[in-house]
Amino acid sequence: MTANLTTQPAWKKLNSHYEAIKATHLRDLFADDPKRGETFSLDAVGLYLDYSKNRITDETLSLLIELAESAGLKDRIEAMMTGQKINTTEDRAVLHTALRAPSGANIEFEGRNVVPDVHAVLDKMAAFCEAITSGSWTGHTGQPIRNIVNVGIGGSDLGPVMAYQALRHYSNRNLTLRFVSNVDGTDFAEATRDLDPAETLFIIASKTFTTQETMTNAHTARTWLLDGLGADPSAVAKHFVALSTNAQQVAEFGINTDNMFGFWDWVGGRYSMDSAIGLSTMLAIGPEQFHQMLAGFHEMDQHYRTAPLDKNLPVLMGLLTVWYTDFFGSQTTAVLPYDQYLSRFPAYLQQLTMESNGKSVTLDGDRVDYDTSPIYWGEPGTNGQHSFYQLIHQGTHLIPCDFIAFGKSLNPIGDHHDKLSANVFAQGEALAMGKTREEVLAEGTSEELAPHRVFEGNRPSNTLLIESLTPAVLGKLVALYEHSVFTQGVIWQVNPFDQWGVELGKVLAKKIVPELESTDQPLAHDSSTNRLIQRYRSLKA
Numbered sequence: 001m002t003a004n005l006t007t008q009p010a011w012k013k014l015n016s017h018y019e020a021i022k023a024t025h026l027r028d029l030f031a032d033d034p035k036r037g038e039t040f041s042l043d044a045v046g047l048y049l050d051y052s053k054n055r056i057t058d059e060t061l062s063l064l065i066e067l068a069e070s071a072g073l074k075d076r077i078e079a080m081m082t083g084q085k086i087n088t089t090e091d092r093a094v095l096h097t098a099l100r101a102p103s104g105a106n107i108e109f110e111g112r113n114v115v116p117d118v119h120a121v122l123d124k125m126a127a128f129c130e131a132i133t134s135g136s137w138t139g140h141t142g143q144p145i146r147n148i149v150n151v152g153i154g155g156s157d158l159g160p161v162m163a164y165q166a167l168r169h170y171s172n173r174n175l176t177l178r179f180v181s182n183v184d185g186t187d188f189a190e191a192t193r194d195l196d197p198a199e200t201l202f203i204i205a206s207k208t209f210t211t212q213e214t215m216t217n218a219h220t221a222r223t224w225l226l227d228g229l230g231a232d233p234s235a236v237a238k239h240f241v242a243l244s245t246n247a248q249q250v251a252e253f254g255i256n257t258d259n260m261f262g263f264w265d266w267v268g269g270r271y272s273m274d275s276a277i278g279l280s281t282m283l284a285i286g287p288e289q290f291h292q293m294l295a296g297f298h299e300m301d302q303h304y305r306t307a308p309l310d311k312n313l314p315v316l317m318g319l320l321t322v323w324y325t326d327f328f329g330s331q332t333t334a335v336l337p338y339d340q341y342l343s344r345f346p347a348y349l350q351q352l353t354m355e356s357n358g359k360s361v362t363l364d365g366d367r368v369d370y371d372t373s374p375i376y377w378g379e380p381g382t383n384g385q386h387s388f389y390q391l392i393h394q395g396t397h398l399i400p401c402d403f404i405a406f407g408k409s410l411n412p413i414g415d416h417h418d419k420l421s422a423n424v425f426a427q428g429e430a431l432a433m434g435k436t437r438e439e440v441l442a443e444g445t446s447e448e449l450a451p452h453r454v455f456e457g458n459r460p461s462n463t464l465l466i467e468s469l470t471p472a473v474l475g476k477l478v479a480l481y482e483h484s485v486f487t488q489g490v491i492w493q494v495n496p497f498d499q500w501g502v503e504l505g506k507v508l509a510k511k512i513v514p515e516l517e518s519t520d521q522p523l524a525h526d527s528s529t530n531r532l533i534q535r536y537r538s539l540k541a
């Protein structure tokens with residue numbers, strides 16, 4: 001069976017509407033409506049979204065909203081936020097919004113209010129942070145902890161790394177934070193080469209506590225520590241803590257479960273940076289600012305749950321993504337933060353967006369006959385401008401861009417911030433308006449060179465303009481994209497909360513490890529894989 005989305009009335013209307021407006025230029029839309037910049041903007045929960053530079057009209061928006069309504073988006077949001085098992089392929093609830101609910105809230109899952117459990121873990125994390133920063137928690141030799149190494153991968157790494165970079169301005173500079181994710185030994189070696197084991201704490205972050213990369217790095221960390229501290233196994237207790245849902249595996253690894261910070265089955269890995277997985281973030285910025293970040297998340301959750309669909313930031317952004325992906329055929333979306341602190345934000349979003357909506361069957365198991373998640377990518381501005389922006393301006397692909405800009409710099413040095421901000425506004429303008437052949441010729445460019453210097457324009461972008469990057473703002477930004485992804489998933493009828501697509505490679509890798517360790521084990525792969533393994537064996541020898 002194929003999915004029924006494209007046969008729905010709202011979809012069909014969008015199709016005809018697309019045919020009618022696909023050639024309309026943003027230049028004309030702005031010329032026709034001097035108030036367009038105001039009309040197509042939304043100021044909510046401290047974020048200002050200018051979405052006027054999108055190839056949309058009032059009609060586009062009402063048809064997209066009709067599509068969301070016919071998909072039952074409001075009910076799906078309620079189902080998610082009230083703990084229904086909407087992750088049907090794993091038979092799980094999806095309650096990351098409970099991780100940032102205030103302590104008095106009541107969110108029930110299987111008859112139990114989960115909010116007190118969430119806050120009990122947050123309190124335990126805060127007490128631990130206090131013990132580390134005050135120096136009352138010491139290492140095996142009595143020295144205070146100065147280095148924190150988070151060992152995890154995917155959702156147990158990307159969120160913590162991104163948040164640490166993003167909130168570095170607010171961080172305790174007496175602590176050195178490092179992150180080890182790759183099973184490539186280089187990652188561990190370089191992260192630890194200048195650290196003193198006596199002052200180093202490893203946070204082993206893994207929801208399942210079975211992930212090959214993390215477990216390999218965790219064992220290497222234990223060996224590194226014991227080699228450095230004289231092989232006394234009791235040292236592990238003072239230098240290892242675990243973030244996990246799997247107490248049994250944590251204990252088997254040798255970490256006392258008193259030093260484990262738990263979370264729950266209903267927290268997906270890529271939705272977990274505000275759970276115990278955020279321990280490194282809390283250590284860096286302190287419990288108070290961590291709570292400010294959670295409050296920011298919660299504000300966006302409330303907005304998503306209660307604001308009308310046409311005044312709802314994540315809904316608008318999600319629907320615009322559907323518009324470009326399925327009607328304009330856009331394959332990618334660029335996220336371009338004009339803030340160096342957000343340098344890892346696009347990488348973080350790659351897991352959030354693509355592991356969530358990189359699906360080709362619906363919740364009912366039907367094959368989709370439309371595109372789902374675009375490829376997300378990006379780099380901070382202005383660096384990207386001197387690299388790949390050429391293609392966004394004059395290449396053959398239509399790449400919707402999300403610009404993220406701030407009114408105030410956290411490092412207000414000279415006129416850096418005005419120059420930075422001038423660039424972000426200039427890029428949005430240039431992409432939308434372009435430069436016509438007439439304009440190029442009027443500048444004195446020769447006929448011959450003119451085609452090279454014409455900018456077609458009509459390239460869409462959103463601009464988020466925010467006062468400054470604070471912990472609360474980071475929470476809002478992450479929740480904005482989480483809910484935009486959910487909105488997209490609801491329209492596409494896929495399950496944004498499973499990730500079966502990563503399994504096959506994992507299983508095959510497990511099978512191949514012994515084949516690489518052996519020199520003569522017979523190989524039964526395809527001829528390409530067989531030859532690669534044979535060649536690897538000889539290179540290794």
Ligand code: F6P
Pocket residue numbers: 153154155156205206207208209210211214269270355499502
């Ligand atoms: O690669 C798949 C995945 O399951 C991600 O979804 C997850 O974030 C990551 O692996 C790490 O999993 P864990 O936290 O269980 O080690």
